Amino acid sequence: MFNPIRMRAIYAIWRREVLLYLLDRVRVFTSISTPILVFLIFGTGLKFIIPANLLGYDFAHFFYPGIIAAMVAIMAFDSGMSIVWDREFGFLREILVSPISRTDLALGKLLGATTRCLIQALPMLLIAPFIGLTLSLAKVLVIILTIIVLGWGLAGLGVLISSRMRRVESFNIVIQILIAPMIFLSGAFFPTHDANNWIKTISNFDPLTYGVDGLRYIFLNSSVNAKVLDILTTHNFLTSASFLLIFAILMTFVSILVFRKMK
Amino acid sequence: MVNNPNGQKPPAIKVENLKKYFNDIKAVDDVSFEIKKGEIFGFLGPNGAGKTTTINMLCTLLKPDGGRIIIDGFDAMLEESKVRSALGLVFQESILDTHLSVEENIYLHALLYGLDIKQYRKRLREILKLVELWERRKSLIDNLSGGMRRRAEIARSLIHLPKILFLDEPTVGLDPQTRKKIWDYLFDARKETELTIFLTTQYINEAEDCDRVAIIDNGKIVALDKPEKLKEMMGGDVIYFRSEDNDLAIEEIKKQFPLISVYKFGKYINLETEKGDEFLPQLVKTVTPRILSMELHRPTLEDVFLKLTGRKIREEKENNGD
């Protein structure tokens, strides 16, 4: 594993992913500022329309972890699927003829995607104190870990989907067709605990559901009482964390397989 | 390692009965050749001849439908990763990351091939000086001209000291000066190490600079030799002319000079003869239809290609002729 030649190759793939993101200043700016803006408008705006005493909880508390999970999902998906562009612009061939193993290629790609998710999501944490959520160091670490595991798994799913895609033109369509239902079903923006049964059933198959629940639990568990937390989440933290971990491991193998088959 | 029965230095590349079919298109049709270490070997052929398909198989990107490829002593189908570390590649289309700098592109490549930072720094300077891009190393690829991009790509493919360099039409779309420069770099790079170069081209003069040339058409190698040897296939000089009645002219030439090779090509008549300069006056006397244009030259590989396939390598040339 810690063979320097392999580490360099993985570093190359990771470095390129991160560089291509960071060098696109406009994209970095919008990808960080848009969720913050959306949160300020909806999260705090709706708070006045739907008062906490009517809802039983503060809408901002509900919305905040949800939007972080959603932005991680979009970024992870987008990064995983970027191999469609790599294929279109030929970079994929540069990698495929190099001696790097397909396993290392997959690891580099997923690491890069996960790093992008963190770069985008961490500034959001600065908002927490302003809406009355206290973050300890331990909490921040668990949040980072959850973002990594969630982003990693979804990036792997992105890799899988892009392997079925030959045309670059379908990129945005596929992203939107998959991302929107995934976010809505996950309960990131609308609570699903009152939804009808079939929505609940489908949402159990949505990996993002567990990301939303996991993040909600960590952010809120010391700030709201247990009853409210129970309304706001579908699964407990242990279930969410286990699901995300298993999903990430599964998607690692799937991505490796996708890259192995790639020509 | 594949054993070499004669105990000699193994060839850089050995290809036996290589085949690749795309449905009913025989893109590469039973091709065999050997390239010695340190050789510059050219694949000359028109668009669609099967040059890129051959390169893709040699560099392990494409699975052949038949045959065997031995690169630097390793079977390309069985020991992919060993073969890959020995290769440098410049594809037909540029595949640099255009948002990144020359240096960054080369650095990523060096990492992929496992170079450590010391080796990389030393090589980077050498190689960018060689292709005269050292001053431009911080420039984004986006801001470079086509010729500079090509040079950056060649530098990148050489950074990890490959044993064999593949170049797929490396100078296509470049002006003649840049083309010449790129050739100078390649010759310099070869001098430096025992680099073997395999390149494909549609340019005659480029093929003539190679140590050996394979002429490929419709997936088959129709001739393979040193450029001088190939040109000797032509009987001396080539006369290329057009008259008001080509059929009659050919008939007259055949009657008067039965030993001379003469054939029609489109609107032209091709004629091979020794001492073309002395033959011209006799020809003018023999042909009764009015002569519209006439040209005499030493044979080129274009003539060889024309003779072997009945077509010109690059069609646009033919159109310009009218």
Ligand SMILES: Nc1ncnc2c1ncn2[C@@H]1O[C@H](COP(=O)(O)OP(=O)(O)O)[C@@H](O)[C@H]1O
């Ligand atoms: N992936 C492919 N699918 C179908 N046909 C192909 C494919 N790649 C190449 N061909 C066909 O194979 C032939 C050889 O192509 P190519 O090797 O690209 O020629 P060259 O590089 O000499 O121009 C052409 O007829 C081309 O259309």
Ligand SMILES: [Mg+2]
């Ligand atoms: Mg080609």
